Amino acid sequence: MATASASKTQTIGACDLRDWLKDVEAAGQLEKISGAHWDLELGALTEIILERMSSPPAVMFDAVPGYDPNRRVLVNMLETLERTALTLNLATNLKTIPLIDALRARLRALQPIKPNIVSTGPVMENVEHGDRIDLLEFPVPRWHEGDGGRYLGTAHLVITRDPETGIENVGCYRVMLQDKDKVGLYISPGKHGKMHYEKAMKAGKPFPVAMVFGQHPLLFIASSQAVPFGVNEYDWTGGILGQPIDVIEGPLTGLHFPASAEIAIEGEIIPGQMLPEGPFGEWPGYYASARRAEPFVRIKALYYRNDPIICGAAPFKPTIHGMYRSCLRAATVWNGMEQAGVPDIRGVYLPPPAQRFMIVVAIKQRYPGHAKQAALVASQCHAGAYLGRYVIVVDEDIDITDTNEVVWAIATRSDPATSVDILRRTWSGPLDPIIEPGQKGHNSRMIIEAVRPYEWRDRFPATSAISDDTRKKYSTKWAKVLASLQSRNAQSRPRGA
Ligand SMILES: Cc1cc2nc3c(=O)[nH]c(=O)nc-3n(C[C@H](O)[C@H](O)[C@H](O)COP(=O)(O)O)c2cc1C
Numbered sequence: 001m002a003t004a005s006a007s008k009t010q011t012i013g014a015c016d017l018r019d020w021l022k023d024v025e026a027a028g029q030l031e032k033i034s035g036a037h038w039d040l041e042l043g044a045l046t047e048i049i050l051e052r053m054s055s056p057p058a059v060m061f062d063a064v065p066g067y068d069p070n071r072r073v074l075v076n077m078l079e080t081l082e083r084t085a086l087t088l089n090l091a092t093n094l095k096t097i098p099l100i101d102a103l104r105a106r107l108r109a110l111q112p113i114k115p116n117i118v119s120t121g122p123v124m125e126n127v128e129h130g131d132r133i134d135l136l137e138f139p140v141p142r143w144h145e146g147d148g149g150r151y152l153g154t155a156h157l158v159i160t161r162d163p164e165t166g167i168e169n170v171g172c173y174r175v176m177l178q179d180k181d182k183v184g185l186y187i188s189p190g191k192h193g194k195m196h197y198e199k200a201m202k203a204g205k206p207f208p209v210a211m212v213f214g215q216h217p218l219l220f221i222a223s224s225q226a227v228p229f230g231v232n233e234y235d236w237t238g239g240i241l242g243q244p245i246d247v248i249e250g251p252l253t254g255l256h257f258p259a260s261a262e263i264a265i266e267g268e269i270i271p272g273q274m275l276p277e278g279p280f281g282e283w284p285g286y287y288a289s290a291r292r293a294e295p296f297v298r299i300k301a302l303y304y305r306n307d308p309i310i311c312g313a314a315p316f317k318p319t320i321h322g323m324y325r326s327c328l329r330a331a332t333v334w335n336g337m338e339q340a341g342v343p344d345i346r347g348v349y350l351p352p353p354a355q356r357f358m359i360v361v362a363i364k365q366r367y368p369g370h371a372k373q374a375a376l377v378a379s380q381c382h383a384g385a386y387l388g389r390y391v392i393v394v395d396e397d398i399d400i401t402d403t404n405e406v407v408w409a410i411a412t413r414s415d416p417a418t419s420v421d422i423l424r425r426t427w428s429g430p431l432d433p434i435i436e437p438g439q440k441g442h443n444s445r446m447i448i449e450a451v452r453p454y455e456w457r458d459r460f461p462a463t464s465a466i467s468d469d470t471r472k473k474y475s476t477k478w479a480k481v482l483a484s485l486q487s488r489n490a491q492s493r494p495r496g497a
C-alpha cells in the first residue's frame with residue numbers, strides 16, 4: 001500500500017465524494033469489483049475482504065447484475081487509519097494514539113462554519129417526481145443473510161428539522177427499502193432525529209425528511225458520530241475542513257443537502273403510518289432487536305448525479321472492522337474526561353471488537369484514587385455512558401492499542417477482590433445483546449483498576465522486558481539481520497484465512 005506523505009491532507013473544495021475518491025485512488029487504496037450481485041454477494045465479499053486484509057482497501061462495486069453498470073456501491077471508506085486521517089483533514093502518517101490525540105485537539109478547538117447555500121449542484125443532474133421515482137433502479141444491497149430487507153442507508157444522512165425551534169439535524173439512522181418510493185427508517189431513543197419526529201407526531205403533523213445516500217465520508221462521520229447537541233452537523237463539517245461546504249435548499253421541504261450529494265430524496269412521514277422494518281445486523285455483531293413496525297418516508301422527489309454512487313458502511317462482526325469508530329469515540333471520551341478534570345491521561349482506546357463495550361484508559365498515577373476517578377468518569381461522561389460494559393485503567397507503560405498488553409495488565413496488576421467495582425442500572429439500549437428482550441434499557445458496568453497499586457507502586461515487581469533504550473541500541477546495531485529475518489517471516493498477518 002502506498003504511503004502518503006506526512007503533510008498530505010485531502011482536497012477540500014466542495015466536500016465532494018469524487019474528489020475524495022481521486023485522493024484515495026492516488027494513494028493506491030481504491031479497488032474495483034465488477035459483477036457482484038446486490039443480494040448477499042456484495043455484502044459477503046465486503047466481509048471476506050475485511051476478514052482477510054489487515055489494511056483493507058476502499059472497494060467500488062460496479063456492474064451489479066440487472067442494473068445500470070455505472071450505478072455503483074462504495075464500501076470500506078474509513079477502514080484504515082490512513083483514510084480516516086485523510087478524511088478528517090489530519091496528517092496521514094500518525095499512529096493510533098497520536099491520531100486520536102490530534103483528533104481530540106481538533107475537536108476541542110473546532111469553530112463551526114455555516115454552509116454556503118447554493119442554487120444548484122451536481123446532485124440536480126437528474127430530477128424525478130411522482131411515478132418516475134424508482135429506488136428499485138439502484139443496486140441496493142441486502143448486506144447480511146438474516147437482514148429483513150435491502151438497506152439503502154448505512155453510511156448516509158437523514159436531515160430533519162425540529163418542528164418547534166426550526167433547528168436542523170443531520171443523523172445516520174438506518175434506511176430500508178420498502179418500495180420504489182418508500183423507505184423505512186429506524187431511529188433509536190434519544191437521537192436528535194427521534195426527538196424531532198416525536199414532536200411532529202405529537203402535533204399530528206406530516207414530518208418532512210430529506211436523505212442523502214452517497215456523500216463525502218466526512219459528512220458520514222458528522223452524521224454518525226455524536227456531534228454535540230445544538231451543533232449542526234454541516235457547520236461541524238465546515239469547522240473540520242476550515243471552510244464552508246456547499247448545500248442546496250430542498251425545493252419541497254426547505255431541508256438542506258450537500259450540492260455534491262450522489263443521491264438525495266425529499267419526502268415526509270405521515271403520523272400513524274408504519275411498516276415492518278428490520279431486522280438488520282447491528283454493530284455489536286448481532287440481531288438484538290427484532291422486526292417491528294417503524295415509520296417510513298414517502299418520497300416526493302428524487303435527485304441524483306450521473307452514475308451515482310451509494311455509500312455503504314453496513315456493520316459486520318466487529319472483530320473484523322470498525323477501528324475508525326473506536327478512534328472517534330476514544331477522542332470524544334478523552335475530551336470528556338479531561339473536561340471533567342481528570343489529569344495525566346496518556347491515552348484512551350476502545351478495542352475495536354468491543355467498540356463502546358470496553359474503554360481502556362492509560363494514566364500516569366498522581367494521587368490515591370486517581371485510577372478510580374478516571375474509570376468512573378470514563379464510564380459516565382457523556383461520550384462513554386451509553387452502551388458501555390467494561391472500563392479498564394492501566395499505567396502509562398501499557399500500549400492500550402495492543403490487546404495483549406491490556407490483557408497482561410489485567411492479569412498481573414488487578415486483584416479481583418480489591419480492583420473491581422460494579423455500577424448498576426447504567427444507560428443501555430435496544431442493541432445490547434446480553435439484556436433479555438423486554439428488559440432492555442439498563443445494564444451494568446465493571447471497572448477494573450489494572451494499575452500498580454498506588455500505595456506500594458514503587459515496590460511493585462519490576463518488569464523483565466527490555467527497556468526502550470536497550471531495544472533501540474540493539475535493534476539499531478542488528479538492523480540488517482533483523483530486517484532480513486522479518487522479510488523471510490510472514491509479510492502480513494491475514495485474519496480469518
Ligand atoms: C453505520 C452506522 C449506522 C447507524 N445506524 C443507526 C440507526 O439505524 N439508528 C440510530 O438511531 N442510530 C444509528 N447510528 C448511530 C447514530 O448515527 C449516531 O448516534 C449519531 O450521532 C446520531 O446523530 P444525532 O446525534 O444527530 O441524533 C448509526 C451509526 C453508524 C456509524
Ligand SMILES: [Mn+2]
Binds near residue numbers: 171
Ligand atoms: Mn445531531
